[in-house]
Amino acid sequence: MKQKDKLCVPDLSDLSMSFCSPPVIVRTILLMGQRGGHQESKKLEISPSETMKAEDYKEDRGPKSEDWRPPSVFGVADLKNRAVGLYNIGQTCCLNSLLQVFFMNIHFTKILRRISVPVYGTQKRNNVPYQMLLLLEKMQCGKQKAVSPRELAICLLGHRVEMFVQCDAAQLFLTLWNLLKKQIRNPELVGKLSDLYTISVQEHLACQICSSETTRNSSMLTLPVPLLDSESYMLKTLEECLQCFFHPEELTGHNMCFCEHCGKKTPFQQSVKLVHLPQTLTIHLKRFCFGRSAYIHKINNRLPFPQDLDFSAVLTEQQYQAYDNEKAAWQYELFAVVAHSGSTSCGHYCAYIRSLTECKWYSFNDSIVEQVSWDDVRSTYGHSDLNWGQTAYLLFYMKKHPQ
Template identity: 70%
Template sequence: MGQNSGHQERGKKPELALSETMEAEAEVQSNKDEAKELKAKERRLTSVFGVADLKNGAIGLYNLGQSCCLNSLLQVFLMNIHFTGILRRITVPPCAAQRRSNVPYQMLLLLEEMQRGKRKAVRPTELACCLSAHRVELFVQHDAAQLFLRLWNLIKKQMKKLELVEELSDLYTICVQEHLACQNCSFEIKNNSCMLTLPLPVLDSNSHRLKTLEDCLQYFFHPEELTGQNMCFCQQCGMKTPFLKSMKLVYLPQTLTIHLKRFCFEKSSYTHKLSHYLPFPRDLDFNGVLTENQCHADDNEKATWQYDLFAVVAHSGSASCGHYCAYIQSLTERKWYCFNDSQVCQVSWDDVKCTYGHSNLHWGETAYLLIYMKKHPQQPYPGLSECLGKL
């Protein structure tokens, strides 16, 4: 018994060694194959210029579970050739686990898939899984303005090249100067800060409806008196005094995102949607909207404050239950398209104007995010990098 057992053990050793060698060779080959595949992907990705070229037509995105908000924002990002120009120059993460959790890389793969095939729509499954790992869940009613900020911050955080981070910030970041002045003395505080969207109220302080986008902009930059319970402590007076709070525009980016605050929060914690009529222009010139006292920029900077409307993220339904779609103008074709999840069709400017809203259609479609593109770009504001840490 012992001898037979010993022969059997001796016979197994060469087989075991051979098996280990084969496994090692297989692993080496697998690593080589993975490296080749990664290089091939890198070569393909460097040739991606953006869905806005529309080489294969406008491509939709399937709804994966209340993902209409995510789909609309992805289309706005990927139809922007300035954004995709940055995206296609990212550093590809070295290992599979990092690639699965990297939002910019997964967006780039989705962009490639949208351009490669002839399908009318693709499934953003891998990107959705990646975002879920970063607590951007499916089957949740997202707010488009909040989700835009989360996506942008994830993209910026996971970009490894400093120059790309700076380009991304220059592309989207707004710079304003906040000003507080004591009404009893000459004490004042000035502070530059940055934001990714202009959050414009659609009602004034008396709950009266603002009639146009230009009215909303003027109201946002209009000085506010801080009195009563809102008084501030003045270091020079040594007590709380009335202050005048104002905001001045310093720098506007290539891609300007305006958030129309159509969801109203009441004291009862009930949220309702403001669906009233609010027109917005195709061409927006801030020099014709804001006064000199509402701007803090030189003439060269203000000369670039002329914009064309690029996209509208529209919401239909109520504050608690609704649906998003995106109207986007191709930067190459100059044609408008409606991206409604997997359904994409060409539309007219009159169709886009239907998102102005209507007082009697509370469940109707209304513009929620407006994205404007600068007509005449200029060099970024030199002090912008100092403000970015405050985002």
């Protein structure tokens, strides 16, 4: 009988986030939904996390080829017919699902196997990229059908990441990415990691009286798209959710901002324009929202998502700020789905991932890994009558023709 893990609201206190009021453009992590059907702030700031001191690492300052790798370590995604599970060691289904998504991404494992190795034992135990590399090697070298992520989980505990408790996949994904970026010492690899996952947007805040405008470039790790529109009606497709996310928002009434040019609070229009999409695009479906009584509930309603996604066909000219050659490369293919089953108080995570070497879909449910069909992946679309069934929560798309 599978242990049912509880799902919690993201605890943002350890992520050093700053919440600002208008007229400053807000850059926050999205809570998992809308309050009263309306969108909350749309932006996400990639936040700092703890890092090791430079002297704790043994840097390889000589040139490294792209094919360099530690002995015997190449990566789960490079192997055919060799999918390995991860044991649930106490409410770690969320961590296990995200790790499998990382490890099945050939572009990520190519970065991971080039990291510099810390010198001392203590630093090795506290280094997240290194512990992920060791786990990857353990998955690849052993003959077991599943291995334990215990050492990595203990390493994450040392960085104040709550383990063995209820988790939210979107928050944990951000936390893991921040730790990876901060603890990889090679600037070239940090740049490659950012190119692989980071979304670039341009934020706009315009006064509706004097037309003065504030513009700022920003980065996001995920696109947190709503499932409800501004009138609290269910959106019917992923494309509609994306259009809703990039649709300008009117700030009126209690949401008016102070305009320095007008010298008073005035109505503003807030919008986000897409500038650049990464090789691996992560979309966060905001299935968790606040009801009128401030009680968080889950939206199980059906939301189809396509295998192929062309952003240039989804967005209007007013919703992007990009060159034509950038826009021409906005064609994606679905790579992975992290699905949640259950409710806000009790649930479980698993991952559906398409092997980049075999082009076959696999289900990663903790220690159980098995090949599945596209119809099995489509079962995560959701349904309003679901009590326990799986619904997609994070979607990972891979660029078809990387530049």
